Amino acid sequence: MAGDQATDSAFAYHEPPIATILNQAGFLVVLNLVNVCLDKLLYCGLIGQLFIGILWGTPGAKWLDREMETVIQQLGYLGLIMLVYEGGLSTSIKSLRANIVASLSVAITGICAPMGLSFILVELVGATPLQAFAAGAALSATSLGTTFTILSTTQLISTRLGTVTASAAMLDDVVGLVMVQIISNLGGKGDSDSFSVVTIIRPVFVSIGFAIGLLLVCAFCLHPILKRLLAFRHRMPKFMATAQFAFLGHTCLLVGLVGGATYAGTSSLFAAYLSGVIGSWFDGMVAESDALASSTTSEELTPSQDQGSQSPECRPAETTPANSAPHDEAPTGELVYEKYYKQPVNRILIPLFFASIGFAIPITEMFQGDIVWRGVVYAILMLFAKLITGLWLVRFSSSPLSGLVSTITKPLSVVTFFCGASKDGRPNKKGKHPSNDAQKGSTDHQPAETSEHSPDDTNRKPEGKGVLATDSARDHEHQTSSETASTKSPPSISLPPKPKSLYPPSILGLAMVARGEIGYLIASLAESQGMFSNGSGSKGSSETYLVIIWAISLCTLIGPVCVGTLVKRVKKLQQKRVHTGGPDPLGVWGI
Secondary structure (H helix, E strand, O other), rough: OOOHHHOOOOOOOOOOOOOHHHOOOOOOOOHHHHHHHHHHHHHOOOHHHHHHHHHHHHHHHOOOHHHHHHHHHHHHHHHHHHHHHHEEEOOOOOHHHHHHHHHHHHHHHHHHHHHOOOOOHHHHHOOOHHHHHHHHHHHHHHHHHHHHHHHHHOOOOOOOHHHHHHHHHHHHHHHHHHHHHHHHHHHOOOOOHOHHHHHHHHHHHHHHHHHHHHHHHHHHHHHHHHHHHOOOOOOHHHHHHHHHHHHHHHHHHHHHHHHHHHHHOHHHHHHHHHHHHHHHHHHHHHHHHHHHHHHHHHHHHHHHHHHHHHHHHHHHHHHHHHHHHHOOOOOOOOHHHHHHHHHHHHHHHHHHHHHHHHHHHHHHHHHHHHHHHHHHHHHHHHHHHHHHHHHOOOOOOOHHHHHHHHHHHHHHHHHHHHOOOOOOOOOOOOOOOOOHHHHHHHHOHHHHHHHHHHHHHHHHHHOHHHHHHHHHHHHHHHHHHHHHHHHHOOOOHHHOOOOOOOOHHHHHHHHHHHHHHHHHHHHHOOOOOOOOOOOOOOOOOOOHHHHHHHHHHHHHHHHHHHHHHHHHHHHHHHHHHHHOOOOOOHHHHHH
């Protein structure tokens, strides 16, 4: 085939057969139709696309030939890059800084727990420690495509919960892709002689160095340059403020970072996310520049307005240039993505990506008795390994230790309170009536209340009974408040507060469950390298590989369905909250 291509001077154009056209058109239509229907029901249209890939591709009916599956896989990976790039554009820099500790905690837990629990494969399928390490590397990753699709569909990507989830998933996948480099460098049967310091350390330090170097360049080089350019933006040519120029700039940034990162030895997806974050950071700088210009304009207009009361004809000439500058805003990265990228990515590339995941599931070899139950057991452990990441978002009003101390000391506080004051209400040992402190506290607040009502009283100027009625009402109000304060128990004997809503931790943990493309990539690479084979010459996939595929597939199916169900419940609660009031079920994580 390669020789034929080398001798040909051009590729001859042939009209494709009608069967091919109908097959491919039906494939795209069904992918989008299933996606829309399942998104309306459970926010998990990607699951339907995955099943369509199983049905249409090699695992099922084989309606697509191998060359077409290769093209779909390549276009699908391009869609994954764009999906991750969109996630970076939607990331708020301020929210990312504020939640970096939570993101790191979630990511580290999501890596260490699957790696540690994967060593159960030593007893479950007789795997070696190296095989358990490769399995843990596959199951420690989080499907970026699935995560960003869920967050975008449920409109949570711009919230604090979305920021933490997306950042943690990205960190997990960076580590997973570093594991890909390590497994690729190991090669062969994974002998102990294959291990070296360079094999493991190089991918790790390349990824860390790329991120830190990019951060330093943005902070110390790009920031002052862009700040100076934005200060003289009104003097630049008009074409630089158009959407076409912004599209060119964002595309060059994306392609440059992805290409440079891949040649440097780190993940192209990691670079796509960072390029999106840089675009969001630049949009923030533009917004700050516009806000500063508007504030400066308002300060300059204040004295001119005083003078303009005497000469109104001079006012338009002064305000027109100042007011026109803030409105010359450059299009943001999100607007560029919405205008140029979104429709082809959402309708063609992303459906092809999830369908290509279905191509990688060897469904015909998975339904064997011993393989099924072992795969289900391992999948349950891997579900638990990611679900516990949500514990980092569980927040209490007080620490567990203080709550425990308060609960233990409650009886003693009650005894002290009732012993300190007599039953008939007479003064206690210090000679003070229990209600005196409350009355004193109420009189301390009286001047503030009087000052608040004094303007109204002055303007109204009530007479006679109105004044007496107002004074008597105030006296009655103070008396009632003092009696209420006297009957309240002191703060020291209050019970520990209940925990906040568990919806955010549950959504986070379930969103991290799906493994998807990175898990299949690592597992397939390890299988092709012979790491999961125990020296047997039997044809087909190894038992360890099939058990891992069971866990990846079940996690990729269960996670989005559960997240969609929870988000649907949260949406209903938020709609009820609009009419009936009450706290937001997502709390501070929904901001």
